[in-house]
Every structure is written in structure tokens, then in C-alpha cells.
Amino acid sequence: MNVATPPDALAAEGLDVCYRVRGRDRVVLRGLDFRIRRGESFGLVGESGCGKSTVALAATRYLPRNGRVSGGRVLIDGRDVLELDNAELRRLRAHSVAMVYQEPAKALNPSMPIGRQVAEVFEVLGSPRREALEKARAMLGRVRIADPASVMVRYPHQLSGGMQQRVVIAMALAIRPSLLILDEPTTGLDATVEAEILDLIEQLRREYSTAVLFISHNLGVIAGMCDRVGVLYAGRMVEEGPTRAIFEDPRHPYTVGLLRCLPRRGRSKAQGRLDTIPGQLPPIGAQITGCIFAPRCVLADDLCRAVDPPPVRLSDGRVSACHHHERAPDLPTTAPPARRLAVLVDQAAVPVLSLDHVSKSFGGGAVTVRAVTDVSLELWAGETLGLVGESGSGKTTLARMILGLTGPDAGSELRINGRALASHAFQRHAAHRKSLQIIFQNPDTALNRARLIRRLISRALGKLAGLAGAERLERLHALIALVRLGERHLDVRPRQLSGGLKQRVAIALAFAGDPRVVVCDEPTSALDVSVQAAILNLLADLQAERQVSYVFISHDLGVVRYLSDRIAVLYLGRLMEFGPAEAVFSGPHHPYTEALLSAVPSVEGGRPERIALRGEIPSPVRPPSGCVFHTRCPRKIGAICERDVPQLREIAPGHSLRCHLHLDELGGAQAPAAADQASVS
Amino acid sequence: MSGLRFVLRRVALSLVTLWLLSVIVFLGAQVLPGDVGRAILGPLADPRAVAALDHKLGVDRPLLVQYWDWSSHFVTGDMGRSLVYRQPVGPFLAAALANSLKLAAIAFLLVVPLGIFGGVVAAMNVGRALDRIITVTGLSMTVVPEFVSSIVLILIFGVWLEWLPVSASWREGAGAFTQFRHLLLPAVPLVLVLFGYIARMARAGTVEALDADYTRTAVMKGLPFRTVVWRHVLPNALLPTITVIATQMGYLIGGLVVVETVFHYQGIGSLIYNAAKAKDFPMLESGVLMIGVVYTIATLIADVLYSLLNPRIRFGGRE
């Protein structure tokens, strides 16, 4: 280390960490080397299980009881964290390093008022109680909490997730740390809230010139936030360098594959299949000789399989741990470019599924929650309807009503192929039941873990297709071939399969009875990026082959855009906008849609000017009067918004929205193609 | 507001539970063998005398009439008269309950601090030898029946060392210290049984709190370890333990049967036992309900305490 320059905010030197599980040490980090200079923001990106969070824990010497640093060093401000005695460590934590985690609700002490918790930070630094409280109030103001005094006396559970995270950030930045570690700080938050938190972090970081270690699985978030990026794969840093360089010109096959997997903004299924990374992550603690990525790498040769590639320093401060880094950008694509035509919707026929004035309220009396209010939609054969909205918008309730898992309120009408649907699954015709199936978000819970895959699928075939014996066996094989599973996946239990394979089984179950409509409830959000692409491909292929219709729910607008033909935007249980995907994305669109779109971080970096939404999502128990969005609407006109409920009006054929604004005052109205253009770039 | 409603709801539910309990006990009492008349007059009594006595006591009336008769008085606070002793049940019950409470209180005062301390110490040393020692001994003591530990204690402290009296009964009018000396030995088996429970809960709560993100937050603030423990870990860790302790109070009051038998102590356990044997329905019903009431009150106190200490319930959800 050069003595003249100030020490790095954080440096990891050959860091090895292992966890002891069932009596054996499992290596999770292997020889990790990286440094974060003072004031620099460094992004650490990788799929689940790659050891991202362990880096943060090791750096702060807060590994769980079964974990230990088995080699290397971690230095913060030039001091070896592992060598510090307890008092020094405490001083380091009090003065130099702070941390923000994924779940703010858990990070706050549930039995202590917010004010006390924030004030503690100052007390540690030596402020007397009263002064500390005063400083705490000021700090809460800095994280843009509107009424710090009232928040101070509240308890964590009385705050929303976004507010909680602001409090955590306030505590973290209060000490003006030299290093701030952010571990998935916005995961689990709604897109609009996420964008706001990210803005806040970005602003304060610059203000305090704090170095940041930003850990995330979300490439888009990292791209927008960090100066430099490290890509972690199975506990190893495979590539590292300036953000722009990495995202635009990756030099490791893994990074290349990862970036290609993402459905870029504006891309749809009609434009072809997504690229994928074959295989899956090695298990934690696996003993691997050679390059850790070799089993999944198209470029891998004998050298890769025999020799662990050393990190290679490239130009402009980049490092790639690949024997063939120079060939990485030319990595062959795995997906054949073949693509069928988009579905032709025969508007004259009966829609396969139609919802008329569907509502659902829970509870009763004073605390009635209106989860869904008066939603009318139709779905045509072979098309995908994307359902979009933040948490609490009623997406899932709507899906459950379609499936018959939740009974709608009286007056609601659901039809399949023009025939009325009973409200509960068990009341429905067997034919109706098998026509309506679902692919759940989490394949771990959607598959009965006690069963062999063979039995799971057989049972579904028996119940939904009414098959038995040889016929069923035949269909079983046809079905697993359809979802690209092999014979050897049949005689195992779900937990022996990776997430992607499990989701394929779930898809097989849904398709056992030749369904007409499949509800896909965030089918890829529990999956890693590399797996997500394969599943999206499969869904699109199946739709093309079988003319099945999807109701596709996702918070990831990129994914929704990719798969959907039409999109419905929900807010507080109301349908705000409904129309062809392209039209909804490109505009003119509803102010809420506009805000949602603007909040999406993208790997291309440089988000379009974000449209900030004020305040919190209102409680569905007491929805605002008039237009329910008026409390947060950036384009609110005035009293009319608070008074009158806007009608759903058609602004273009098949494209309707619910807003008092004049058509050409709507976002995207001026440059219909601009948004799409910008994002495709 | 929401807190009060919560307590009221709990009370209402408890009343339903107690009513159900009274019905169960009443129906159960009907299948008890023999009858009151014979229990009083002795096994060899003339059947005519037995019939006459049963009639006099009213136990030959239809079940519903008997139940109505008892319950309509009970709700007015009149627990009826013991069929066997032909005296109001109240004083018997009060005396027995007072005895049991005395014993339970001593056991309680000993075990609660010990159990919490043991659990917290184990949790602080989780995974180490001390933790295993506390957990395994606590666990082992919890499952050893009271009569076994009682006997070992009697042998050691009563018979060999002659430090403590082996019977829980003392002369009328004995002083508090004498009573305490007599109750010490009977209290220890209860302490042993409860120690494991409480220590386990306290340990689990503490371990969970130690592993919690908010504790990490506190540690990362650079707070001294002691502050972290006292301010952040323990208040959250011991919250669930309170509920356990209170439910164990219910156990203590009623589960004294064995200890009361071993140490010849006239508590609520022996009252119920004898009432059941003599088929003394008003006494049995009142005794059982009294245990139910004590248990209910204990859990109620626990719930209230829990909600008072837990802001999540105190302040309800966010708006």
C-alpha cells in the first residue's frame, strides 16, 4: 500500500470465509480481493448464494456463529478488522462504518421508540441525552421525513417500509461514516419507494463523501448507483471494474451472459427469445478444480477445467478472472433467433376470460378493506394480460378471484368462454377448473415437497386430464418434454431440483389439463436472472404452441413488457389503465403508469428523469375520495381530482385510462415513441 | 383503546372457556363411580340409608336441574355447599387455595429469577459448554417427575442431613419463618420442573434476539455490549418468556397434586382429589373452576403484561 495516499475505505485481501453446516466447513468466499477508495461507491453484484452478504458481514466482523474468516484480511481505513480488540472494534463501528440492510422492519428494535434508537448513535459519540435527541430529529429531517417530531415517538411497526428504511439510513449516516455498507437496501420495497430511497442514498452519500459498498442482485440498481462494480460468482470475484465499462463491455463470460439474460426495456416476446446461462450455481462449499464457472461456460476448454484462472488486470482498472477474457464479448448466444408471429386476436369471438365489475372487500364494518373495486377486463385466446401495480394494488386478489381461491363480492361476474364461473374452485365444473390454472411465484411452496416429481405430475394428469395407466404415462413423458425436463428429473423430490427446474415442474402441473388460461403470479421473481430468462422463454414458447392465455403478474416492468400483449395497471384495487402493452408503455399514459415507468432502474444507467410520487400509498380501508391517486399524483389538476371519480375512457382503440387530465396533457403524449426509444438505446 | 378492547375480548373468551370447563367437569363428575351417599355412609352402609341420604342431598334429581341449581348460584358468587361436609364450599376452597398459593409463590419467587438468569447466561454462551450444561440439566430436571425429586430431596435434606422438615404441615399459628422452612423442601421439586421451561424460553428468546437484525444494528452503532444486551436484547427476548411464566403459574397452582401428596399438604390439588373421590360435586366443580380461573387470570395478566410491554400491541398497527 502506498503510504502517501490515504488508506482505502475498505480493502479485502485474499478473503476466505466458510460456514460450518451439518458438521462440515463450506467455503462461501474464495480469495476475494477488492478495494473501495475513499468516497467511492462500489457495487457488488451476483446471484443468490454467491456470497454477497457474507462480504458485508465479514467486513464488519459480524459473521454468524457458524461462520469464520479462514484466510486473508479485511481492512477498513487501513486497519485490519480481524485484528481489532473489542474496544477498537466498537470504536470502529461507532465512528467509521455503518450498515443498512434489506429488511428495515427487522433492523429496528421493535420495542423502542424511533427517536431513542436514532439518538443512541449520537450518545455513543458522546452527546448527552437531550442533545442526542435533538440531533436525531435533525437527522430524520435530512432523510426527508416530513414530521420528525411525531416519528420520533413512534415505534417501528407504526411506520411504512420506506419510512423504516429512511430511519435506518438516518442512523447509518448520522455518524458520517467513512464506509457505508448497503446490503440490498431496496429489495422488497415498491418500485416508486425504491427509486426514492436510492435517490436519497445517492444524495447523502455525495454530501457526506462516504464510500459505499452497495450489494445487490439487481443489475439495474447497481448500474445507477455505483462508480465501480464487482461481479461475484460462487464466492469468487469474476470481474471487477468501472461500472460503465463492465456493463457496456463485459470481459467475463458470466457477466456477459448475465447482461444478455435481462429483458431490456421495450423488448417483447415477438422480438425473439432471451438469452440464457446454462446450468446452475454450484452448491455452497462445492470442491471445484479449475474455473468455477467452467461447467456453465460455452467458452470453457480443458485449461478452464484444470486451472483456476488468476485475476487478470485489463486496461482502465478492470480485472477479469477468465482465461479467455478477450473472447468473452463474442460469447455465442444460446438462444436460436427463431420466433413465431405475434398472436392474432380475433376480436369478434368471445373472450376466453372476462371480468365484469369484479370487486372484493375483506372484513366488515369500519375496517372493510376494499382490495379490488369494480374491475372489468377481458382476455383473449393466446394473449398475455400483464397486471401491474405496487403492493396493495389488488393484483394478487384479482388473480385469486379468477382462480376461485377467493370468492368475489356479489355483483361481480366472471366468465370463461362466455360461460359464468362459480365463485369458488370447488364449486366449479371440472372443465372450468382445468381450464384455469396457475403458476405460483415460489416453486418451493407450490410443489408438495414430500412427493416425487413423477407422482406430482401423474396426480395432476389424473385429476385434470382424467388419465390413467399407460395413457397417463405417455402424457407424462410428453408433458415433461414440453417443459424441457428429462426423465431423470422424475424420480426426485422438489428440494433436489434447482429453482428453475422446480418452476418447470410447476409449469408442467399447470399444463397437465390443457388449460386455456394460466395465471402467472410473479413466476420469475424468486428466480435468479439467469434462470428467469429460460422460464420466460418457456412460457412464451408454450403460449405460441398452445394458444394459451396468460394473466401475468409482475412488479418487474421489463419482464411484463417482454411477455404481455396487453397491460392493466392497478392502483388501490382500481383499474387505472388498460391497453396494448406498447401503447401503455409508450404513452400517452396515466400519471401513475408514468411514475412507475420512470422508477425502473436499468442496466443502461442514466434513468430518465424520475417522476417522484409524494407520500405513502393510502390505506385501502380509507381510500381517498375522488380519484384514489390524487394524494400522490404529480399531475393533479385540483379539486376535481379530490371530488370526482374519473371514468375509464378509451383514448385509443383498446386503450383506456382513468384520469381527469386532457389527452394531450398526459405523460408520453407529446413523444409517443420517446420512452421506448430511450430505453432501447 | 385497542389494548382495552383486546383485554375485554380476552376476558370474554376466558368466560366462554370457563363455562365450557364447568360443563365438562359437570358431565365428567357424573361418570365418577359410586355416589355421595355411599361415600359418606361408608361402603357397607344399608342401601336404604344411602338412598335416603342421596335424596336429602338432592343428587337424585335430573342432571340439568342439578347443573342449573349449581350454576345459577355460582354466577351470584355462591359456590354452594359441600355435599360431604354440608358446609359452604367457599371457606374450604379459600383455605386450600391460600395454602397452594403460598407454596406456589415460594416456588415462583425462586424459579423465575433463576430460570431467566440461567436462560440468558446459556444464550450468551450459546454453543459453548456452559450453554450445553445449563440446557441439558434444565431439560433433564424438567422431565423428572416431582415425586422422584421430592423423594431424593427428602432423603438428603430431611432424613440424612435433617436440615429441613419433611412435611409441609405445621402447627396452627406457626410463624412465617416456620412456614417457610416447611415449604422450602416442597417448593424445590416445583422449581426444578419449572426451571427448565423458563430457562429454555429465556434462552430461545435471547438467542433469537441476539441473532436479530436490530441487535446487529445496535452492535453496529458501536454500543457497548452490556448496553446492547440490556437495552436491545433482553426487552425483546424476555417478552415471550412472560407468557410462558404466567401459564406456568397456572400449572403451579393445579399441578401441585403430586407435591401436595408427597408432603402431606392440604392444597387445592388434594381438595380436588378428595372431592372427586367422594363425588362431592359442588366442591369438585368449584375447585376445578378455581384452577381454571387462576390459570385464566394468570394468562390474562401475561397477555396484558405482554401487550403493555409490546408496543406492537399497545399502539396497534400503522395508520
Next chain:
Amino acid sequence: MKADWKRIDLLRRNASELEADAIEQYLTGNVGRRELLRYGATIGMSGAVLATLGLVPETTPRAQAAPANQTIRAGIEVPASAVDPVTTGDAGGLCMLQQVGEFLCIDGPDLVLRPALATSWKPNAKGDVWTFSLRQGVKFHDGRPMTADDVVATFDRLANPKNASNALSAFKGVLAVGGTRKVDDHTVAFHLDAPNGNFPYYTSSDNYNAIIIPADFKGDYEKSFIGTGPFKLEKYTAKVGASFTRFDGYWGPKALPARTEFTFYQGMQSKVLALQGRQVDIIVPVAVQGGQAILHDPRFQIIRLRSAAHEQVHMRTDMGALRDKRVRRAIALSLDRKGLVAGLFQGLSDLGNDSPFAPVFPSTNTSVPQRTQDIKQAKELLAAAGHAKGVNIKLTTEKYIEIPDYAVLIQNFAKAIGVNITLKVESQSAYYGKAVFGQSDWLDSEMGITDYGHRGVPNVYLAAPLKSDGTWNAAHFKNPTYDRLVASYVAALDLAGQRAVSKEIETLLLDETPVIFGYFYNYLSAAVKGLKGAQPTAMAQLFLQNATLS
């Protein structure tokens, strides 16, 4: 013996037939001094007569001490129910009744009747009318005098089936409502249902409910505890204890202790612990089982009373293998009775000879040989009955003091002769059930063991459990010869006559063996060394008026 022969001759001439017979028996040596005393007391021989014979019954043995200011503390079983002279039948309750109440006569520890509220009594020639002279100047604790009306009311109350009377089974076939008649203010005549030579025992402390209480008694005895005894109630707390103080209006010598204090205990061990802890001065009763700790402790005295209390091992004479009397006899022969007495009771028990005639009864005929263990004969009997290969029998019994142990021992004894007994030990309430045939394990079991408390005369033991129409006949023993023998025994007024019949009964029962009487255990009490003059009876009573502590 200082006998005045002249006066004896005079006596003989003036004596009633019964008295003359008794004197004859005594003088010819057929009955001993004790038996004569006992018998003489029964038939109401006057003290003068007995004095003439040189025998003075120890009427209330009187210590020299004058009334003192002592408090005697006793530990007894907790009364099982409300204390009430009509209904009470348990040890603790009876002891309470006897503290304040008095009987017409008292059956002392030596089974000799002594006058109490009655001064003398006499049967008619047939023995079915007994006339009692009442003591004059007796006052209840509330100051009212006791009269014949009170006596008549007391006995009518007890004999009335509508009153839930615990004495009802004793009076059945002996005395009915209206049978007790006032002759004058101080004389009462009992007109019996049948002649009964032992009737005075029915008016004695033996018939524990028969304390004389005022005619206007309405119930709720625990409020008043009224009686005529030397102590009156100070305080009674159900399930806890009671205390009594000296009654100064007592007709006889005033009680020595100023006060008595009773503490109630549940079970043997708690009593023993209380005595060891000096919380009480005397505990009654003490069983060998559980009393081991104090039986040999030099700090305590054991007061031992021979009694007729026993366990009846009944065998159904109308069911299964036991129908054959050879099998019953074989089982009886398998028992090592000496071992039982030595082992179960540490010697504190009399041997039983398979009849209710306990050694303690004067009417017991001791010329009938004692049955002893004889495995060989037992096996032969079994073989003769066709059970050479063994036989299975189920023994049902109650959980009560030593009975389960006794059952295990019987099981072991029987095993030696090839009788395989399976045990079923039940709670007392389950065992007795409704106490009527068909609804009681006791009365319906193939074989069972039942506890019988002490009685001053064997009459009850002879009738209810063994007579063909006996209500407690668990053995289902039906033998007309036996029934006849018992009737004549009960009617027999003279001791020689009773002994003659008892020999026949004993022989018959040895042959038939419907019930095994293995032992008659002693009634034990334990007291601190310094306690003198406390007198327990085998009926769970405890006389403390002469007790002193040193």
C-alpha cells in the same frame, strides 16, 4: 381370688337363671375371670354380684391425679364427611362424636361392657326385651337433663330407614322404629325383632352412632356438638381440626385435661410425621404398614389393642373352580399364617382360623384346631378336585392399607400349589360400587379381599357376610345348616351355649371355607412416652378424660 362362699350361695339363690349359669360356669372353671366379667356385664350382672365374686370391673380406671390445666393433642384421620351422629361412619368422624357424646354403656378395650349413661340392664327370659335403667342427674352440655325421651328418640332416629342412618345395617333384624319404649323417665325397654343375647353391645360404644343426643335434634350437628360427655366443643373446623374443653357439669369425675386438641391428617405418614415432630401427643390409629418408623422408636409408646378387625378373603362358592370346596380349602391351606403375622404385622396380629371367631371373643371355641400351612394336603385337594395341572383365579380387591400386599402374598402362596391368581386392585369406590349384588365388584368377584372393622361381638360377621340372605355375602355362601347355627348362636344367652354353637360353626366353616380369615390384626396407637391414661378403642374412639402428660 377372695371369694366369700356364703355370700355366693346366697347369690346363687337370688340370681336370675342367666346369672346363676354364669356363676356356675365361672366356679367350675369353664370360663375365666375375664370372660365372666365380660359376659356378666353383657347380661347386666350388677356390680354387687361381681364384687361378691371377688371381681370388680374396672369402671373407668381413675388415675390419682386431680384435674389439671393440661392440653392433650391428638392426631387422627380427617373426618371424611360432616360429623353427624346419624350418618357418620368413618374413623375420624366417630372419634369426634365420642369426644362429646356418651353411650348407654361402653365397650372398653378389654371388650367388657361398662355402665355409662345406663347404670344397669337386664333381658327378659327369652332375651327379646332388654330393660335399661338410666343414670340420673345427667346433663347435656346446654344444661338440659337427659331423660328416657332422649334415649328413645336417639334409637328411633337410628333405626329409621328414612334417616340415612349409619346404624341401619346393624339394627336390621334387631331393632326397628318403635322398638325402643320409655318405661319411666329413667327406664327404657328395647323390644327386639328377635332374641339377642348380645344386645347391650348394640347400645354401647360398639354401635358407634348410638351416642345419646337430645330428642329435639334436627341436624347440623357440627354447630352444636351436643352431648353429655366430659368434654364439650370449643371449636370445630372441618378438614383442619377441633378442640374441646372440660365440661364442668359432667355427671361423673371431671376430666383431667382442661382441654383437648385434635388435628386432622390424611394418611398414615402425615400422622407419623406429626408425632415425630411433636406436633401431637398421640396418634390413632397406626398401621404396621407405614408405621415402621415409630414402632421401634424408644421415644414413643405403642398402645396395642387386640381386636377382631380383619380382612375377609371371600371365594365365590357358586362360580368356577371355587365352587368346589376342596379348591377353597386348598387355597386356605396354602397360606403361611404365622409368616403373615410375623411379616405383614411384625407379630402385632392374631391368627385367623377361617371363621369370624377371633381369639379376642370369649365365645370363640379354641378347641377347634388352628389351620396351618400344608402344601402337600393342598395339592392333594386340588388334584382330587381335578385341578392337578393348576387353576386360574382372578382376585379383585380394594386399595386399603395392607390389602394389596396381602393380595400379593396370597398370590405367591397360591402359586406354590399351582393356583394361578391374577390381581385386580381397585380404588375403594370402584371395588364396592353400589354395594348390591350385580353392581359391585366386591359382591360379584370370583375372589376378593374386603376389610372389616372391629366389633365387640361376632354377630355381624356371622350374619351379613355368610348367611344365605346376608347382604354382604360376597362368597355367595348358601348353607341352611350354617344359617340355623347362627340363629341359635345369636339367640343363645349363655356363654356355654354360645361356645357349643361356635364350635359347630367353626368346624363347618373350616370344612366349607367360603371365606379365609387369615388374621385379626391389632389396633395400634402411638403416643409420646409421657402420656398416661389415654384410652383408644378398636372402634377408632379415643377417651382422653383420664389422660395426663408428664
Next chain:
Amino acid sequence: MSEVTTASVAVETLRTVRRERLRVILRSPTFLAGAILVGFWILCALVGAAVVPVDPYATDLLHELAPPSAAHWFGTDQLGRDVFSRVIVGARDILTVAPLATLLGTTLGTALGLVTGYFGGIVDETISRLIEAVLALPLIVVALLALVAIGASDSTVVVVIGLVFTPVISRTVRAAVLAERSLDYVSAAELRGEGSLYIMFVEILPNVVPPILVETTVRLGYAIFAVASLSFLGFGIQPPSADWGLTIADNYGLIDGGFWWTVTFPAIAVASLVVGVNLLADGLSKALAE
């Protein structure tokens, strides 16, 4: 498709997990100690009667209450029976009654827990109320009252303890079922048109086996605790069994007479068995939790 063909089937094969789990269990000293204790008593229960030096039921009125000696290692009791032999065979009844009671309680409790957890609503509310009413009393009191009512015998003890355990076990099962019920595979089964019984017993049940297993071992410990206590109170196993609780009840009046051996050894035996079972349960739950 390439992405599938290159995928290896199992992240971690089930067998490896099981093997590792087993190794952890076997390395745990508490589990081993528990296994040895329980194994010893099971062995005694099975073959004890055949190997003991003296007939445990033979009375000997000449050698009552003899202190421990070469002839009688643990001395003799009030009836001259050999205490050592009786302690060895004394495991049999309790090791029959307690597991059977546990089995009964587990079976009924599982069924009840499945029904209440799966259906919820009014069924759950009603049954939960009843269960709470019963549980407001200590188990031992409930069992005692029931046994006073119907009379004690081995079979009634099994039934009563089984029934008394039912609500406790059903609560555990209900909690587990509630967690399962919210999982998507249950919704999927409903969408497939499966019947309630099928969903409860075929879909859900296999997945709640681990908590049931742990609960069962824990309950077994308490069953032994309860049976021993009931026997001690006279309402469990009945004479002339050599059962420990019974033996202690028969002899504990003798302690202040100095005859300590009649109760000390059975007491140690009871304690070692319950502790053993509990150590086993502890080891098992730890292994299943990992």
C-alpha cells in the same frame, strides 16, 4: 435444450443430507447418552425378566426390608422381594403404557390438528375453545379425574393419557398445518379439485411429519412422566407390577424409617428413563432443525 441437459440434477442429494444429519446426531453426546439410557431400559423391559438373579415377584416374609447385600444388591422391600430385580423388570409396564398412550395421542392429535388447521373458521374456533377449556387444567389433574372416574388399569391409563395429550399434540399439528395451509401447493391441490381429506392426509400430512415426530418424542417423555406420577398417586399402573412409580408409592412411607433403598433405586430408574427420552428428543429436534 442446452440449459437443462447440462444441469446436474441435485443440488445436494437427499442421501448426503441424511447421512450428514445422521452423523451430526451420532456425534451429539446428549443424543448418545439418551440413546444409551433408553436402550438400556428397553433391553431390560424386553429380556429383564429372564436375566434377573431373583424372581422379582417372589415374596419372602423372612427377609423383609433387608438392606443391600451380596444376595440382594439393592436390598429387599416390605414383602421381601428383591429390589434389584424389580427395578430391572419395572421398566416393562411403563415402556408399554407410555408409548402406546403417546401413539394414541399422536394419532388423534394429528387428525384433530389437521382438521382444525385445514378448515379453520368455525370448526377451528369451536374445537380450539374446547381444547383451551381442557388445557386450563394441568394435564395431570385432568388425567387423575378421568382415572378416578373410569378406574385405573393399564388400558384406561393408555386411553386417558392418549386423550389428554390429544389437544396438546393437535395444537402443535394445527400450527404446522396452518403454516402449510398457506403454502401454494395446497391452493394448487384445491385448483386441481382434490377433496379435503386428500389434501389433509395425503398432501399436507407428509410435510408436517418432522414437527409431529419431535412432538411425539417430547410427549413420550411426558407420557412417562405422567404415567409414573399417576402410578405414584395410585391411578396408574396397578399392583403387583414392579412399576417404579408404584414401588415408590408403596415404600416412600418407609424413608423416615431409614429404609432408603426401597425408593432410591426406583427413583433413579425413573429419572434416568425420562432424562434419556428427553435427551433423545432434544437430539432429534436439533438434527431436524438444521
